[in-house]
Amino acid sequence: MFGLGGYNMPDLLTILLTGIFIPLFPMSMIFNAILDKVKYSWLRAFLLLIWPLIGLLILLNSNLVIPDWVVTLALSTSFLYALRMLTLREVNQWSGFLATSLWSLLWLSLSQGISADLLYGFAVSMSIPLVLLVLLSAGLEKRFGAAYTGLYGGLARTIPRYAGVFVTVVVAAIATPLFPTFFIMLDMIVETISNKPVAALALLVIWLLWSWAGARLIQGLIVGRASKFKIADMNINAIGFYSIVLIALLASGIYLSGVIL
Secondary structure, eight states: OBOGGGOBHHHHHHHHHHHHHTTOTTTHHHHHHHHHHOOOHHHHHHHHHHHHHHHHHHHHTSOOOOOHHHHHHHHHHHHHHHHHGGGOOBHHHHHHHHHHHHHHTHHHHHHTTOOHHHHHHHHHHHHHHHHHHHHHHHHHHHHHSOOBBTTBOOHHHHSHHHHHHHHHHHHHHTTOTTSHHHHHHHHHHHHHTTTOHHHHHHHHHHHHHHHHHHHHHHHHHHSSOOOSSOOOOOOHHHHHHHHHHHHHHHHHHHHHHHHHO
């Protein structure tokens, strides 16, 4: 019994199952629906860290050869969620859509024959800034009752230490140099530009949409008048925690550049 492109039913079932964890539309909606229902920030963070690793574990223990139509669907999925991010106002939902857009591109790395160790490293590197963003979002909910852009602004004046960490985490999440996702994206583009120029162009557009969405998120929260009310800023211990993780990400990005480029 054969399916799309001559692939048999077990292969198609593997793609469908993996498409839940390494997102392919419409299976990608499952993750975002689950994340939207989760109310505990620690559980959201756990899901963001573990979700793509489950997909990689399934796929790397199968004998599936990634067909071209799956790569095309993955790029389309990534583009769809990156575009949708431009209109999102809730920080947790924004993080979930960025996660979906990022993880979809792992199909491209899988099709390029990247080693298993590197693939797991890619997934973790993509997810850690999102985990930090979820934790920061919980801080906004604790201080203001919600984490929406436009609901309040001027965090750069109201809670400047928090604002500085928030901006740095968003910058890390949207594949800015010298963070790991920057080099992952660069590697994907270099690998595809000669034989799949359309895919390379799609990657550049997706990358641009992430940057645009990140700028809108930062503008909606950081810029503006300071609150009239006294709000507790981030304490030194929390700054130390975020700083250590971000420095580790920078170090891993620099290391990754020497491995894949």
